[in-house]
Amino acid sequence: MKNMLKPLLLLSALLFFSPQGAMADTYVENVGDKLAHGVANTVTGIGEVPKNMIMTTNEKGIGYGLTAGLVSGIIYGIGRTLTGVVDLVTFIIPTKPIIYPDFIWKEFDTKQTHFHPEWKLQK
Template sequence: MKSISKLALVVSLSFLFSSQAIANEEISGDSYLNKAGLKFLSGLVNVATGWVELPKNINLTGQKDTPVSGLTAVTLGVLQGAWYTINRTGCGVVDLVTFMIPTNPLVDPVFVWNDFLRETEFKGYQIN
Protein backbone atom coordinates (compact mmCIF):
# COMPACT_ATOMS: atom_id res chain seq x y z
CA MET A 1 0.00 0.00 0.00
CA LYS A 2 2.85 2.35 0.82
CA SER A 3 4.47 1.73 -2.57
CA ILE A 4 1.26 2.73 -4.36
CA SER A 5 0.99 5.97 -2.39
CA LYS A 6 4.67 6.75 -3.08
CA LEU A 7 4.15 6.07 -6.78
CA ALA A 8 1.08 8.33 -6.80
CA LEU A 9 3.08 11.07 -5.07
CA VAL A 10 5.93 10.81 -7.60
CA VAL A 11 3.52 10.84 -10.56
CA SER A 12 1.57 13.84 -9.22
CA LEU A 13 4.78 15.79 -8.53
CA SER A 14 6.08 15.05 -12.02
CA PHE A 15 2.83 16.38 -13.52
CA LEU A 16 3.01 19.44 -11.33
CA PHE A 17 6.52 20.36 -12.41
CA SER A 18 6.06 19.45 -16.07
CA SER A 19 2.99 21.69 -16.42
CA GLN A 20 4.93 24.55 -14.86
CA ALA A 21 7.65 24.15 -17.47
CA ILE A 22 5.10 24.26 -20.26
CA ALA A 23 3.42 27.35 -18.78
CA ASN A 24 6.71 29.25 -18.82
CA GLU A 25 7.10 28.96 -22.60
CA GLU A 26 6.64 32.28 -24.34
CA ILE A 27 4.15 32.68 -27.15
CA SER A 28 5.66 34.79 -29.87
CA GLY A 29 3.72 37.34 -31.88
CA ASP A 30 4.32 35.32 -35.03
CA SER A 31 2.84 32.06 -33.79
CA TYR A 32 0.26 30.28 -35.88
CA LEU A 33 -2.51 30.77 -33.32
CA ASN A 34 -1.83 34.49 -32.98
CA LYS A 35 -1.88 35.12 -36.74
CA ALA A 36 -4.89 32.91 -37.40
CA GLY A 37 -6.73 34.41 -34.42
CA LEU A 38 -6.04 37.98 -35.53
CA LYS A 39 -7.16 37.15 -39.04
CA PHE A 40 -10.39 35.53 -37.80
CA LEU A 41 -11.13 38.41 -35.43
CA SER A 42 -10.38 41.09 -38.04
CA GLY A 43 -12.54 39.28 -40.58
CA LEU A 44 -15.45 39.07 -38.18
CA VAL A 45 -15.11 42.71 -37.10
CA ASN A 46 -14.67 43.99 -40.67
CA VAL A 47 -17.81 42.18 -41.84
CA ALA A 48 -19.74 43.73 -38.95
CA THR A 49 -18.26 47.27 -39.13
CA GLY A 50 -17.46 47.68 -42.82
CA TRP A 51 -20.23 50.28 -43.09
CA VAL A 52 -18.16 52.68 -40.93
CA GLU A 53 -16.05 53.34 -44.05
CA LEU A 54 -18.94 55.48 -45.32
CA PRO A 55 -18.77 58.27 -42.72
CA LYS A 56 -14.99 57.88 -42.51
CA ASN A 57 -14.58 58.63 -46.22
CA ILE A 58 -17.03 61.53 -46.14
CA ASN A 59 -14.87 63.01 -43.38
CA LEU A 60 -11.60 62.30 -45.21
CA THR A 61 -12.87 63.77 -48.49
CA GLY A 62 -13.84 66.99 -46.74
CA GLN A 63 -10.39 67.28 -45.13
CA LYS A 64 -8.26 66.78 -48.27
CA ASP A 65 -5.80 69.46 -49.34
CA THR A 66 -7.72 70.37 -52.48
CA PRO A 67 -10.61 72.66 -51.57
CA VAL A 68 -13.95 71.12 -52.44
CA SER A 69 -17.40 72.49 -51.75
CA GLY A 70 -19.57 70.83 -49.13
CA LEU A 71 -21.96 69.09 -51.50
CA THR A 72 -19.14 67.83 -53.73
CA ALA A 73 -17.22 66.52 -50.70
CA VAL A 74 -20.29 64.69 -49.43
CA THR A 75 -21.05 63.23 -52.88
CA LEU A 76 -17.46 62.07 -53.46
CA GLY A 77 -17.23 60.84 -49.88
CA VAL A 78 -20.42 58.80 -50.23
CA LEU A 79 -19.21 57.23 -53.48
CA GLN A 80 -15.75 56.44 -52.15
CA GLY A 81 -17.21 55.33 -48.80
CA ALA A 82 -19.63 52.96 -50.49
CA TRP A 83 -16.80 51.45 -52.51
CA TYR A 84 -14.58 51.11 -49.43
CA THR A 85 -17.48 49.61 -47.47
CA ILE A 86 -17.87 46.91 -50.11
CA ASN A 87 -14.11 46.30 -50.13
CA ARG A 88 -13.71 46.14 -46.33
CA THR A 89 -16.72 43.84 -45.94
CA GLY A 90 -15.49 41.62 -48.79
CA CYS A 91 -11.98 41.46 -47.35
CA GLY A 92 -13.56 40.55 -44.01
CA VAL A 93 -15.41 37.66 -45.64
CA VAL A 94 -12.20 36.45 -47.32
CA ASP A 95 -10.29 36.73 -44.04
CA LEU A 96 -13.02 34.75 -42.25
CA VAL A 97 -13.03 32.00 -44.84
CA THR A 98 -9.21 31.73 -45.01
CA PHE A 99 -8.31 32.43 -41.36
CA MET A 100 -6.61 29.04 -41.06
CA ILE A 101 -3.92 30.25 -43.49
CA PRO A 102 -1.69 32.35 -41.21
CA THR A 103 -1.25 35.47 -43.33
CA ASN A 104 -1.79 39.11 -42.45
CA PRO A 105 -5.31 40.55 -42.81
CA LEU A 106 -6.11 42.08 -46.20
CA VAL A 107 -6.95 45.54 -44.85
CA ASP A 108 -4.67 48.23 -43.42
CA PRO A 109 -5.54 49.50 -40.82
CA VAL A 110 -6.82 46.13 -39.61
CA PHE A 111 -9.84 47.66 -37.86
CA VAL A 112 -11.76 50.64 -39.25
CA TRP A 113 -11.36 52.67 -36.03
CA ASN A 114 -7.56 52.31 -35.98
CA ASP A 115 -5.94 55.42 -37.43
CA PHE A 116 -9.33 56.83 -38.40
CA LEU A 117 -7.86 59.85 -40.21
CA ARG A 118 -5.86 57.75 -42.69
CA GLU A 119 -7.22 56.33 -45.91
CA THR A 120 -7.69 52.56 -45.90
CA GLU A 121 -5.41 50.37 -48.01
CA PHE A 122 -6.45 47.01 -49.36
CA LYS A 123 -3.61 44.53 -49.81
CA GLY A 124 -3.10 41.04 -51.13
CA TYR A 125 -1.71 38.25 -49.02
CA GLN A 126 1.65 39.08 -47.45
CA ILE A 127 3.39 36.53 -45.30
CA ASN A 128 5.58 38.37 -42.78
Protein backbone atom coordinates in the same frame (compact mmCIF):
# COMPACT_ATOMS: atom_id res chain seq x y z
CA MET B 1 7.04 1.47 -14.36
CA LYS B 2 8.90 4.17 -12.40
CA ASN B 3 11.92 3.80 -14.70
CA MET B 4 9.79 4.63 -17.73
CA LEU B 5 8.15 7.63 -16.09
CA LYS B 6 11.36 9.67 -15.72
CA PRO B 7 12.30 9.64 -19.44
CA LEU B 8 8.72 10.41 -20.35
CA LEU B 9 8.69 13.44 -18.02
CA LEU B 10 12.03 14.59 -19.40
CA LEU B 11 10.79 14.26 -22.97
CA SER B 12 7.61 16.19 -22.25
CA ALA B 13 9.61 18.95 -20.54
CA LEU B 14 11.91 19.22 -23.56
CA LEU B 15 8.94 19.41 -25.91
CA PHE B 16 7.32 22.05 -23.74
CA PHE B 17 10.36 24.32 -24.05
CA SER B 18 11.07 23.58 -27.71
CA PRO B 19 10.64 26.10 -30.55
CA GLN B 20 7.71 24.09 -31.86
CA GLY B 21 5.88 24.81 -28.64
CA ALA B 22 6.50 28.52 -29.10
CA MET B 23 5.34 28.32 -32.71
CA ALA B 24 2.11 26.69 -31.60
CA ASP B 25 1.30 29.73 -29.46
CA THR B 26 2.19 32.05 -32.31
CA TYR B 27 0.02 30.09 -34.73
CA VAL B 28 -2.95 30.19 -32.37
CA GLU B 29 -2.48 33.92 -31.81
CA ASN B 30 -2.19 34.61 -35.55
CA VAL B 31 -5.29 32.55 -36.32
CA GLY B 32 -7.17 34.33 -33.53
CA ASP B 33 -6.08 37.73 -34.84
CA LYS B 34 -7.20 36.86 -38.34
CA LEU B 35 -10.56 35.66 -37.05
CA ALA B 36 -10.96 38.92 -35.11
CA HIS B 37 -10.08 40.94 -38.22
CA GLY B 38 -12.60 38.97 -40.21
CA VAL B 39 -15.45 39.52 -37.78
CA ALA B 40 -14.64 43.20 -37.22
CA ASN B 41 -14.20 44.08 -40.88
CA THR B 42 -17.30 42.18 -41.98
CA VAL B 43 -19.41 44.05 -39.44
CA THR B 44 -17.83 47.52 -39.69
CA GLY B 45 -17.49 47.81 -43.47
CA ILE B 46 -20.40 50.27 -43.49
CA GLY B 47 -18.27 52.62 -41.36
CA GLU B 48 -16.21 53.43 -44.45
CA VAL B 49 -19.05 55.66 -45.70
CA PRO B 50 -18.86 58.30 -42.94
CA LYS B 51 -15.08 57.91 -42.74
CA ASN B 52 -14.62 58.74 -46.42
CA MET B 53 -17.19 61.54 -46.31
CA ILE B 54 -15.38 63.17 -43.37
CA MET B 55 -11.93 62.80 -44.91
CA THR B 56 -13.03 64.05 -48.34
CA THR B 57 -14.89 67.00 -46.80
CA ASN B 58 -11.80 67.96 -44.79
CA GLU B 59 -9.61 67.79 -47.90
CA LYS B 60 -11.83 69.22 -50.66
CA GLY B 61 -14.92 70.81 -49.15
CA ILE B 62 -18.46 69.91 -48.19
CA GLY B 63 -19.92 69.51 -51.68
CA TYR B 64 -17.22 67.16 -52.82
CA GLY B 65 -17.27 65.29 -49.51
CA LEU B 66 -21.01 64.64 -49.65
CA THR B 67 -20.88 63.31 -53.22
CA ALA B 68 -17.48 61.78 -54.00
CA GLY B 69 -16.94 60.88 -50.34
CA LEU B 70 -20.22 58.99 -50.30
CA VAL B 71 -19.37 57.04 -53.46
CA SER B 72 -15.82 56.22 -52.37
CA GLY B 73 -17.14 55.26 -48.93
CA ILE B 74 -19.55 52.77 -50.46
CA ILE B 75 -16.76 51.27 -52.59
CA TYR B 76 -14.31 51.04 -49.68
CA GLY B 77 -17.08 49.69 -47.45
CA ILE B 78 -17.76 46.87 -49.88
CA GLY B 79 -14.02 46.21 -50.05
CA ARG B 80 -13.64 46.13 -46.25
CA THR B 81 -16.64 43.83 -45.88
CA LEU B 82 -15.37 41.45 -48.55
CA THR B 83 -11.87 41.30 -47.05
CA GLY B 84 -13.54 40.53 -43.72
CA VAL B 85 -15.43 37.66 -45.31
CA VAL B 86 -12.21 36.37 -46.90
CA ASP B 87 -10.51 36.51 -43.49
CA LEU B 88 -13.43 34.63 -41.90
CA VAL B 89 -13.40 31.90 -44.53
CA THR B 90 -9.59 31.48 -44.48
CA PHE B 91 -8.86 32.25 -40.83
CA ILE B 92 -7.16 28.87 -40.37
CA ILE B 93 -4.33 30.11 -42.65
CA PRO B 94 -2.61 32.96 -40.81
CA THR B 95 -1.88 35.79 -43.25
CA LYS B 96 -1.13 39.46 -42.88
CA PRO B 97 -4.14 41.79 -43.24
CA ILE B 98 -5.15 42.67 -46.79
CA ILE B 99 -6.61 46.03 -45.79
CA TYR B 100 -4.89 48.91 -43.98
CA PRO B 101 -5.62 50.22 -41.44
CA ASP B 102 -6.54 46.72 -40.36
CA PHE B 103 -9.44 47.91 -38.21
CA ILE B 104 -11.64 50.82 -39.25
CA TRP B 105 -11.32 52.61 -35.91
CA LYS B 106 -7.54 52.87 -36.23
CA GLU B 107 -6.69 56.35 -37.52
CA PHE B 108 -10.35 56.84 -38.46
CA ASP B 109 -10.17 60.40 -39.75
CA THR B 110 -6.48 60.66 -40.62
CA LYS B 111 -5.53 57.71 -42.82
CA GLN B 112 -7.17 56.64 -46.07
CA THR B 113 -8.01 52.96 -46.40
CA HIS B 114 -5.93 51.01 -48.88
CA PHE B 115 -5.56 47.40 -49.91
CA HIS B 116 -2.26 45.57 -49.94
CA PRO B 117 -1.48 44.13 -53.39
CA GLU B 118 -0.04 40.89 -51.96
CA TRP B 119 -1.53 38.33 -49.64
CA LYS B 120 1.39 37.21 -47.46
CA LEU B 121 1.59 34.47 -44.85
CA GLN B 122 2.43 35.41 -41.26
CA LYS B 123 5.96 34.52 -40.19
